[in-house]
Amino acid sequence: xxxxxxxxxxxxxxxxxxxxxxxxxxxxxxxxxxxxxxxxxxxxxxxxxxxxxxxxxxxxxxxxxxxxxxxxxxxxxxxxxxxxxxxxxxxxxxxxxxxxxxxxxxxxxxxxxxxxxxxxxxxxxxxxxxxxxxxxxxxxxxxxxxxxxxxxxxxxxxxxxxxxxxxxxxxxxxxxxxxxxxxxxxxxxxxxxxxxxxxxxxxxxxxxxxxxxxxxxxxxxxxxxxxxxxxxxxxxxxxxxxxxxxxxxxxxxxxxxxxxxxxxxxxxxxxxxxxxxxxxxxxxxxxxxxxxxxxxxxxxxxxxxxxxxxxxxxxxxxxxxxxxxxxxxxxxxxxx
Amino acid sequence: xxxxxxxxxxxxxxxxxxxxxxxxxxxxxxxxxxxxxxxxxxxxxxxxxxxxxxxxxxxxxxxxxxxxxxxxxxxxxxxxxxxxxxxxxxxxxxxxxxxxxxxxxxxxxxxxxxxxxxxxxxxxxxxxxxxxxxxxxxxxxxxxxxxxxxxxxxxxxxxxxxxxxxxxxxxxxxxxxxxxxxxxxxxxxxxxxxxxxxxxxxxxxxxxxxxxxxxxxxxxxxxxxxxxxxxxxxxxxxxxxxxxxxxxxxxxxxxxxxxxxxxxxxxxxxxxxxxxxxxxxxxxxxxxxxxxxxxxxxxxxxxxxxxxxxxxxxxxxxxxxxxxxxxxxxxxxxxx
DNA sequence: GTTTTCTAATTAAACGTTTCATTTTTAAGG
DNA sequence: CCTTAAAAATGAAACGTTTAATTAGAAAAC
Numbered sequence: 111x112x113x114x115x116x117x118x119x120x121x122x123x124x125x126x127x128x129x130x131x132x133x134x135x136x137x138x139x140x141x142x143x144x145x146x147x148x149x150x151x152x153x154x155x156x157x158x159x160x161x162x163x164x165x166x167x168x169x170x171x172x173x174x175x176x177x178x179x180x181x182x183x184x185x186x187x188x189x190x191x192x193x194x195x196x197x198x199x200x201x202x203x204x205x206x207x208x209x210x211x212x213x214x215x216x217x218x219x220x221x222x223x224x225x226x227x228x229x230x231x232x233x234x235x236x237x238x239x240x241x242x243x244x245x246x247x248x249x250x251x252x253x254x255x256x257x258x259x260x261x262x263x264x265x266x267x268x269x270x271x272x273x274x275x276x277x278x279x280x281x282x283x284x285x286x287x288x289x290x291x292x293x294x295x296x297x298x299x300x301x302x303x304x305x306x307x308x309x310x311x312x313x314x315x316x317x318x319x320x321x322x323x324x325x326x327x328x329x330x331x332x333x334x335x336x337x338x339x340x341x342x343x344x345x346x347x348x349x350x351x352x353x354x355x356x357x358x359x360x361x362x363x364x365x366x367x368x369x370x371x372x373x374x375x376x377x378x379x380x381x382x383x384x385x386x387x388x389x390x391x392x393x394x395x396x397x398x399x400x401x402x403x404x405x406x407x408x409x410x411x412x413x414x415x416x417x418x419x420x421x422x423x424x425x426x427x428x429x430x431x432x433x434x435x436x437x438x439x440x441x442x443x444x445x446x
Numbered sequence: 447x448x449x450x451x452x453x454x455x456x457x458x459x460x461x462x463x464x465x466x467x468x469x470x471x472x473x474x475x476x477x478x479x480x481x482x483x484x485x486x487x488x489x490x491x492x493x494x495x496x497x498x499x500x501x502x503x504x505x506x507x508x509x510x511x512x513x514x515x516x517x518x519x520x521x522x523x524x525x526x527x528x529x530x531x532x533x534x535x536x537x538x539x540x541x542x543x544x545x546x547x548x549x550x551x552x553x554x555x556x557x558x559x560x561x562x563x564x565x566x567x568x569x570x571x572x573x574x575x576x577x578x579x580x581x582x583x584x585x586x587x588x589x590x591x592x593x594x595x596x597x598x599x600x601x602x603x604x605x606x607x608x609x610x611x612x613x614x615x616x617x618x619x620x621x622x623x624x625x626x627x628x629x630x631x632x633x634x635x636x637x638x639x640x641x642x643x644x645x646x647x648x649x650x651x652x653x654x655x656x657x658x659x660x661x662x663x664x665x666x667x668x669x670x671x672x673x674x675x676x677x678x679x680x681x682x683x684x685x686x687x688x689x690x691x692x693x694x695x696x697x698x699x700x701x702x703x704x705x706x707x708x709x710x711x712x713x714x715x716x717x718x719x720x721x722x723x724x725x726x727x728x729x730x731x732x733x734x735x736x737x738x739x740x741x742x743x744x745x746x747x748x749x750x751x752x753x754x755x756x757x758x759x760x761x762x763x764x765x766x767x768x769x770x771x772x773x774x775x776x777x778x779x780x781x782x
Numbered sequence: 783g784t785t786t787t788c789t790a791a792t793t794a795a796a797c798g799t800t801t802c803a804t805t806t807t808t809a810a811g812g
Numbered sequence: 813c814c815t816t817a818a819a820a821a822t823g824a825a826a827c828g829t830t831t832a833a834t835t836a837g838a839a840a841a842c
Binding site: 190195198212231235364387388 | 502503504505506507509510515516517524525526528530531532534535538539542545547548549550551552554562563566567568569570571670697700701704723724726727728729
C-alpha cells in the first residue's frame with residue numbers, strides 16, 4: 111500500500127521526503143522525531159508525505175550519527191541447553207517492545223568463543239549486552255569498557271546483576287523430601303566451577319545434614335549421562351531419594367534407575383532444579399524447582415535499557431524467587 | 447593488551463590511525479582492506495599501527511557507506527519449540543564463520559508478529575533473511591522487495607529453498623512398522639496448514655494403505671496434549687502401532703498410553719518425526735525420523751550468503767535427506 | 783515605528799567509512 | 813638526461829542521519 115511513489119527502486123531518504131514536502135531535510139528530521147520546533151501544519155504535512163512515500167529511517171546512518179544502534183547482544187552458553195530458549199525468547203520479545211533488536215550468540219561453553227562473540231558484538235556497536243557467563247570467570251573484563259552489561263545468574267562486581275535465590279530453592283527441595291519421610295537422601299550437584307550451581311546443592315545438603323539424612327553428595331557434569339560412580343551410587347540402594355541440582359541430570363538419574371528396573375517414585379523419589387520443559391513431558395512428570403526464566407528475560411532487558419539510558423545510576427542487583435513444582439517424582443520412601 | 451595508546455577514551459577511528467601512521471585516511475582504508483594499491487612497507491606499517499591502537503572499524507559507518515550491514519535476520523516460529531534451537535545455534539555459528547552476525551526473532555506463531563519482525567529487520571538493513579514460515583502463507587511477499595531471502599521447509603516461488611525429503615521419511619516410518627509385523631496402524635499428523643507437515647503423514651498413510659494396514663488417520667495440533675478424540679483412538683485398542691508426524695505429539699501419545707497403563711512398545715509401538723532432543727531422553731527412547739537440522743542451518747547460511755553475493759544467480763532449491771533413528775519404541779505387535 | 787523576543791524554518795557541519803579522481807613518486811625506456 | 817608509464821599515495825565527495833548555529837518572519841513590547 112505505502113509504496114514509494116517516485117519509485118526509483120531505492121528506498122526513500124530524508125532528502126526525498128524533504129523534496130516532496132517542500133521543506134528542508136532538518137525540518138523533516140525534527141518533525142519525524144518530535145524534536146526542534148516545527149509548526150503544527152508543517153509537521154502534519156511532513157508526516158503525511160513520509161507515510162505516502164513509505165519512508166523508513168536508515169538505522170545505520172542514524173547509528174553512525176548518534177552512536178546508538180538500537181541493538182543489544184545476548185550471549186548465552188548454549189542454545190540447545192533447554193534452559194535457555196525461553197530466556198532468549200523473552201529477551202527478544204521484551205527488546206522488540208522497546209524497538210530494540212537482539213543479536214543472539216551462543217558460545218558452546220568455550221571462553222574463547224565467549225570473548226570472540228563479545229568482541230564481534232561490541233564492534234557491531236551494540237548499546238548493551240545481556241550476558242549469561244559460562245562459569246564464574248569474568249572473561250570479558252578487559253573488553254566491555256564502559257559498555258552497559260547485565261550479568262545473569264553470576265556474581266560480577268562491575269555490572270548489573272540478575273540472580274536467582276538458589277539457596278531457598280535448594281532448601282525447598284530438601285525439605286520436601288524430608289517431609290515425605292525420606293531419611294537416606296543423595297545429592298547430585300552440577301558444574302562445580304559455577305558458584306550458583308554449587309550453592310543449590312550446598313543448601314540442599316545443609317538441610318539434609320541437619321536432619322541427619324544426607325547419604326552422600328556427588329558431582330556430575332551438566333549432562334543426561336551419569337558418570338559411572340554417580341550411576342552406581344544412585345542405583346545401589348543406598349538412597350530412597352535424590353536431590354539433584356539440575357533437571358537434565360535428574361532425568362539422567364531417572365533413566366539410570368529405569369535401566370536397572372527401579373521405579374520412580376515408588377523406589378526412589380527425585381527432585382530436580384531448573385524446570386526445563388523436558389521435565390514436564392517425562393512420565394511421571396519431574397518434580398522440580400522452577401526458575402522464572404521468562405520474567406528474568408524481560409527484567410534483564412528492562413534493567414539493561416535503563417542502564418543504557420542512565421549509565422551513572424548505581425548498580426542494580428535483582429534476585430528472583432524460585433518455586434517448588436510438584437509433579438510425579440516424589441512419594442514416600444518404600445516400606446520394607 | 448592492545449589498548450588505545452592515545453587513550454582519549456573514545457575508540458580510535460581511521461583518522462587516528464592515519465595520523466599516528468603518518469599517512470592519509472584513504473591509505474589506511476586501502477591497507478586494511480587489501481584494496482587499492484599500497485606499498486608493502488606502508489601496508490605493514492599501517493597494519494602495525496592499527497593493531498597497536500587497537501583499531502576496530504565502526505561497522506555502522508561501514509554499513510552506511512557500503513549499504514551492507516554484515517548482519518542477517520533469522521525468523522523462526524517459536525524458539526521454545528525444541529526443533530529450533532539447534533537450527534538457530536548452527537545458523538549463528540555458520541554466520542560467525544563468515545563474520546556475519548544474526549538477529550534472531552521468534553514470531554510466536556503470529557502472522558502479525560512475523561510481518562513486524564521482518565519489517566524491523568529490513569529497516570535495520572540486514573543483508574538477508576533466513577525464514578522458517580509459520581505455515582504455507584507467504585506473509586512477507588510485499589515486504590522483502592529485492593532482499594535475499596532463504597525459506598526453510600516451505601514452498602515459495604520467489605526465494606531460495608531448503609527443504610526436507612519428508613515423503614521418504616513418512617514412508618520409512620510406515621515401512622518400519624510394517625516390517626515389525628504391525629497390521630493395525632494409526633497415523634497422527636500435525637498442523638494441516640503446512641504442506642510439509644501434511645505430506646509426512648500422507649506418505650505414511652499411503653504406504654500403510656497399500657499394505658491394508660491403515661486403521662485411521664487423525665490430526666492433532668503441534669502439542670504434547672492430545673485432543674480427546676485422538677487420545678481415545680490411541681488408547682482404545684484399535685491399533686498396535688502409531689505413525690506420528692511430530693515427536694512432540696508422539697511423546698504426548700506415549701504419555702496418554704501410560705496414563706491408561708498401556709506399555710510402549712510392548713502394547714503399542716510408536717515412531718515420531720523430527721528427532722527433537724526430548725525424544726532421546728524419554729524412556730524408552732523415541733524411535734523417530736531425523737532431520738539434519740544442524741546441516742540445514744549451516745547450508746541455509748551458505749546459500750543465503752551466496753545469494754547476497756550474487757543476487758542474479760538462478761534460484762536454488764536444496765533437499766535434505768532424512769534418516770530413521772531406531773531407539774526403543776518399536777517392537778513386534780503384542781501376540782494374543 | 784522601532785526594537786525586542788519568540789517561533790519556525792534553514793544551513794551546514796559532523797559521524798567514520800569507502801572510493802573515485804587526482805597528484806606525487808618511482809621506475810623504465812630511449 | 814629527458815620522457816613516459818606505472819605504482820603509490822592523497823584529497824575530497826558521498827552515504828543518510830542529527831543537531832548546533834543561524835536566519836527569516838511574526839508577534840509583542842516600548
